[in-house]
Amino acid sequence: MSTARPLGIDDLPIREELRGKSPYGAPQLDVPVRLNTNENPYPLPEPLVERIAERVREAARTLNRYPDRDAVELRTELARYLTRTGGHPVQAAGVWAANGSNEVIQQLLQTFGGPGRTAIGFEPSYSMHSLIARGTGTAWISGPRNADFTIDVESAEKAIAENLPDVVFITSPNNPTGTAVEAETVLALHDAAQAAKPSMVVIDEAYVEFSHGDSLLSLLEGRPNLVVSRTMSKAFGAAGLRLGYLAADPAVVDAVQLVRLPYHLSAVTQATALAALEHTDTLLGYVDQLKRERDRVVGALREAGYEVTASDANFIQFGRFEDSHRVWQQILDRGVLVRDNGVPGWLRVTAGTPAENDAFLDAVGELKKEHRA
Numbered sequence: 001m002s003t004a005r006p007l008g009i010d011d012l013p014i015r016e017e018l019r020g021k022s023p024y025g026a027p028q029l030d031v032p033v034r035l036n037t038n039e040n041p042y043p044l045p046e047p048l049v050e051r052i053a054e055r056v057r058e059a060a061r062t063l064n065r066y067p068d069r070d071a072v073e074l075r076t077e078l079a080r081y082l083t084r085t086g087g088h089p090v091q092a093a094g095v096w097a098a099n100g101s102n103e104v105i106q107q108l109l110q111t112f113g114g115p116g117r118t119a120i121g122f123e124p125s126y127s128m129h130s131l132i133a134r135g136t137g138t139a140w141i142s143g144p145r146n147a148d149f150t151i152d153v154e155s156a157e158k159a160i161a162e163n164l165p166d167v168v169f170i171t172s173p174n175n176p177t178g179t180a181v182e183a184e185t186v187l188a189l190h191d192a193a194q195a196a197k198p199s200m201v202v203i204d205e206a207y208v209e210f211s212h213g214d215s216l217l218s219l220l221e222g223r224p225n226l227v228v229s230r231t232m233s234k235a236f237g238a239a240g241l242r243l244g245y246l247a248a249d250p251a252v253v254d255a256v257q258l259v260r261l262p263y264h265l266s267a268v269t270q271a272t273a274l275a276a277l278e279h280t281d282t283l284l285g286y287v288d289q290l291k292r293e294r295d296r297v298v299g300a301l302r303e304a305g306y307e308v309t310a311s312d313a314n315f316i317q318f319g320r321f322e323d324s325h326r327v328w329q330q331i332l333d334r335g336v337l338v339r340d341n342g343v344p345g346w347l348r349v350t351a352g353t354p355a356e357n358d359a360f361l362d363a364v365g366e367l368k369k370e371h372r373a
């Protein structure tokens, strides 16, 4: 009898480019204060929970049928939300929704990327862009950023001219740095990306509701190769819902329907998202509170002598540390989980409730004393 060792991934005939890779995931540890995944700390308000239950009950009565494949009611309400808050009129025909903006991005790469094609992002940035590129067989190019984490327009234009990417990712505000991207920068990169051949430019606005400035939605006007992706995971406090969406020319919406799975968005998801959109004003009230807390934490960190990257998101990049992973562990030892994104010298903390932020500031305050001693 042989004692068979358990099979590993690499024992399977997987695609070569997946060999030896690890899945995406922030370590989720059971600690009192978790400020590592940019979630909204506020649970949905009770009246909204009731409304979700009502709408889901209604949807349950027709679960024997497939859901609305085109999610028309939901896309109409998302368009209304974008029009009201984004400073630019958006039609339902120019909105598409999926299970989280990660699925939106996957559908975009399945449509405009894929084998033999290339995507570029300016790093450090959201690592899922490159991971979804890999998953869809799209080659990935890591473009440069300045030392202050803004995009260096000249070298970005050069990288685009040299590599002729089919898809350009611009994350604004950027994760993990919190940096917003100027409209002029987006326009310069968009134009560079159209110079040699038409390419798609995807602006990932997952955090835009937390920004000091405006959404880049108005840039969509007259630019059919531009896409803005959004999510209900952060500002709407609904990461568990899995609802992301995009705004673009209606032709882009038609194009992604070539790759979307039929009935990809469940009736339960559509009902829940519609309920949440009925409570937009309450939810955006929490966003205002979080923005104030974010600015408070930025001020306190600077006062304590830390370097902080200007943040337009619900998180803050702070440093600089000789050994950021060691500092991550020291903060964890004090019961607070922050994120080590692997940006040398820097860590990222999500803005939480006032009590959570105080716990974080106490923890880094103690570190300061320790380092001085």
Ligand SMILES: *Cc1c(COP(=O)(O)O)cnc(C)c1O
Pocket (backbone or CB within 6 Å): 038, 099, 100, 101, 102, 103, 126, 171, 175, 204, 206, 230, 231, 232, 233, 234, 239, 242, 243, 244
């Ligand atoms: C959190 C985040 C998302 C959200 O992804 P979902 O699939 O909608 O939860 C998208 N883009 C960026 C840059 C993010 O940080």
